Amino acid sequence: MTEATHTRRVFSGVQPTGDLHLGNYLGAVKRFVEMQNDDWEAIYCIVDLHAITAGWAGREGMRSATRELTAAFLACGLDPDKSVLFNQSQVAAHSQLGWIFSCTARMGWMNRMTQFKDKAGKNAERASLGLYAYPALQAADILLYHATHVPVGEDQRQHIELARDIATKFNLDFGAEGFFPLPEPLIEGVATRVMSLRDGSKKMSKSDPSDQSRLNLTDDADAIAKKIRKAKTDPEPLSSDLEGLEGRPEALNLVNIYAALAEVSPDAVMAEHGGASFSTFKPMLADLAVARLAHIGDEMRRILAEPAEIDRILGKGADKAAAIADPILEKTHDIMGFVSSR
DSSP states (O other): OOOOOOOOEEEEEEOOOSOOBHHHIIIIIHHHHHHHTSSOEEEEEEOTTGGGTTOOOOHHHHHHHHHHHHHHHHHTTOOTTTSEEEEGGGOTHHHHHHHHHHHHSOHHHHHTOHHHHHHHGGGGGGSOHHHHHHHHHHHHHHHTTTOOEEEEOGGGHHHHHHHHHHHHHHHHHTTOTTSSOOOEEEEOOGGGOOBOSSOTTSBOOTTSSOGGGSOBTTOOHHHHHHHHHTOOOOSSOOOSSGGGGTTOHHHHHHHHHHHHHHTSOHHHHHHHHTTOOHHHHHHHHHHHHHHHHHHHHHHHHHHHTOHHHHHHHHHHHHHHHHHHHHHHHHHHHHHHTOOOOO
């Protein structure tokens, strides 16, 4: 097989775990919306099969989380007519290619995956096989669509490297040069790494027991403003330049949040607000955050009031996804010599 030319296509998957926050918005969803307006074929997947690797939220919990994530995508501006938006379990080809890649990946590769160690902790012997092997399914999610680029955080770079290794090995093992592309990671920028509002040394996280540590996409204007006003800072005013914030993680975090929401560089924020007290800077940040985010929560609540429409959008997206994925899976089977009557 000769070297293939692949369509410039982006794929990303997000687990339906509910409670999306500012970090998810700036690091993922906002970028998804921007990419659908660029020169990409964009495929965005709610990876509900991955969501069961470490437990199950229950039948209604799974449905609720899937619909909430879909509503968040839509409320943030993702257009299902411009992008493909669907949930993973509706396209059976993900699981089928995931098994093939589980037989392609090597145990040594899987043992080097640091996220399993982080997630399993001291209870690795009690972790599910799915949690151990999910990077092979993740590679299938990407390569099933011949995706060429994947927007991820730095902590996911290793998984994209694994997908490249799996693609390379499959292509070599079956004499299918260039059949699966080698996807490139699109790593998030510094300004989109959002830290906790209570501890600037830790990433903003939905698992933090304090709701005051994060801005949830479902927060209304009052909640957003209150959390910004109460965000942890130090007693000194903002320095005159960015270098002066070294060793001041909470101050740097608020500057980075302002920069990301205003779509300017942190240096530009310092040029305008350097030397300001936090009693001056925080209200301006609160006003900006409310202007950028409050409508998202309002729109999510409107969308969630119509679950049947959400399910219709996901079903239509699954049909579009399958139209891309199924021929690639069929060609994969053919390359491997699986007999088919089609």
